[in-house]
Structure formats: C-alpha cells, structure tokens
Amino acid sequence: MSINVELTAEEVAALRQVTKLQNDAEAVSKAAREFLRLARLRELKSISGKVEFEANWQSLEALELGESTFPS
Amino acid sequence: MEDWVFVDTCIWSSFLGKPNSPEKLAVDDLLEADRVALAGPIVSEVLLGFRRKDQADWVASRLRLAHYIEPVWNDWRAAADLGRELAAKGHKLPLTDLVVASVSKRCNAWIYTTDPHFDCISDLKRFWPGK
Numbered sequence: 001m002s003i004n005v006e007l008t009a010e011e012v013a014a015l016r017q018v019t020k021l022q023n024d025a026e027a028v029s030k031a032a033r034e035f036l037r038l039a040r041l042r043e044l045k046s047i048s049g050k051v052e053f054e055a056n057w058q059s060l061e062a063l064e065l066g067e068s069t070f071p072s
Numbered sequence: 073m074e075d076w077v078f079v080d081t082c083i084w085s086s087f088l089g090k091p092n093s094p095e096k097l098a099v100d101d102l103l104e105a106d107r108v109a110l111a112g113p114i115v116s117e118v119l120l121g122f123r124r125k126d127q128a129d130w131v132a133s134r135l136r137l138a139h140y141i142e143p144v145w146n147d148w149r150a151a152a153d154l155g156r157e158l159a160a161k162g163h164k165l166p167l168t169d170l171v172v173a174s175v176s177k178r179c180n181a182w183i184y185t186t187d188p189h190f191d192c193i194s195d196l197k198r199f200w201p202g203k
Contacts, residue, residue, distance in 0.1 A: 007121070025120065036136075037137045038106055040133075040134060040137050041103060041106070041108075041134055041136055041138055042103050042104065043138040044103060044134045044135070045099075045100050045103055046132070047130075047131070048087055048088060048089075048090070048091040048096050049088075049090070049091035051088055051122065051124075051127045051131070052122065052123045052124055052127060053085070053088040053089050053121045053122055053127075054121050054122075054123060055085040055089060055121060056120065056121055057081040057082060057085060057117050057120075057121065058082075059129070059170065060117065060120065061187075061189070063168040064164075064166045064167065064168075065164055065166055
C-alpha cells in the first residue's frame with residue numbers, strides 16, 4: 001500500500017540519519033515499522049499478573065538433570 | 073548487541089506472575105530501552121508456563137518482536153564444552169542454560185537471571201538492575 005505523508009525536510013533528514021538509510025521512502029518506512037515493533041513489544045508490560053502462568057521452569061530443569069529438588 | 077540483555081526464564085516468570093516484583097520493574101525498563109534479547113530455549117521455557125494457548129500465542133507474538141538470537145553451530149559446541157568443563161568441577165547444568173550462556177557470551181551481551189546454575193559460570197556479563 002502506498003500513502004503520502006507530510007514531513008518537513010528536517011524531519012526526513014533526521015529519519016535518514018537515524019535509520020542510516022539514504023532513500024527517503026525507505027527511511028520513513030523503516031521508522032514506522034520500528035515504531036510499531038516497539039509499541040507492540042512494550043504491550044508486554046501490561047499483562048503482568050493478568051495471565052495464567054505456572055512457574056514450572058525449575059521443575060523442567062530438575063527433570064532434565066534427574067534431580068528431585070532444585071539446587072539453592 | 074553489547075547493550076542487549078538476555079532475560080532468562082526465571083525473570084520472565086516473576087515478570088508475568090508478580091506485578092510488584094523488582095524483576096517486573098527491571099524488565100519494564102529493559103523493554104522501554106529496547107534491550108531485551110531472547111534465545112530459543114528461553115522462548116520455549118516461558119511459553120511452556122502458560123496453561124492457555126491463546127495467552128501463550130499472544131505472548132509469543134510480542135516476544136517475537138524482541139531481539140532474537142538463533143544459536144548457531146559454534147554455540148552448540150561451546151555449550152557442550154562448557155557443560156563438560158563444569159561437570160568436571162562437579163556442576164551439572166541443563167542444556168538450556170548452557171546454550172543461553174554460550175549465545176550470550178558470543179554476543180558479548182548481558183544476562184539477567186536469578187537461576188543459581190548461572191553462578192557456576194564465571195565469565196558471564198551478569199545484569200543486576202540498579203547496579
């Protein structure tokens with residue numbers, strides 16, 4: 001999908017500098033994708049305590065090692 | 073990569089289950105700074121902790137957006153060498169920990185863990201929040 005966006009020359013230059021890309025369109029695309037990636041990644045912060053999570057990593061490791069108890 | 077922090081399963085466990093824990097606050101900061109790194113064994117261990125597939129799928133879709141390092145041939149070899157070396161000293165470590173340690177060493181990245189197994193490995197860059 002192709003869209004038109006209004007940005008100042010300074011903003012486009014800054015995007016090229018930050019993304020290390022010479023092409024304006026590629027720089028804007030990369031910046032937008034990176035913004036989305038970080039926004040989605042940071043959504044993890046809101047789920048703490050709201051999911052059904054069983055802390056079973058210790059028993060999994062103990063199972064692998066054939067131990068009856070986890071080392072302290 | 074040197075600023076990245078491999079967040080181990082034990083930390084994700086506290087992050088997901090204890091909203092007021094210091095681990096939750098520390099991972100929040102790492103997410104904000106885009107420093108969270110993952111390797112396959114951590115992803116599997118974390119997702120195994122979910123009873124509900126819809127919740128596991130949602131978390132997986134978000135974890136996929138963190139920095140992800142695939143273990144390569146030399147990481148598996150290094151994990152074996154490390155495991156052998158530690159076993160000779162009387163320390164038996166799970167393969168998942170050995171691989172994560174090897175990958176973090178290769179990347180010269182930090183590792184954030186409270187798993188006592190990692191205390192046996194001397195030359196790791198351990199991440200301690202606030203230090």
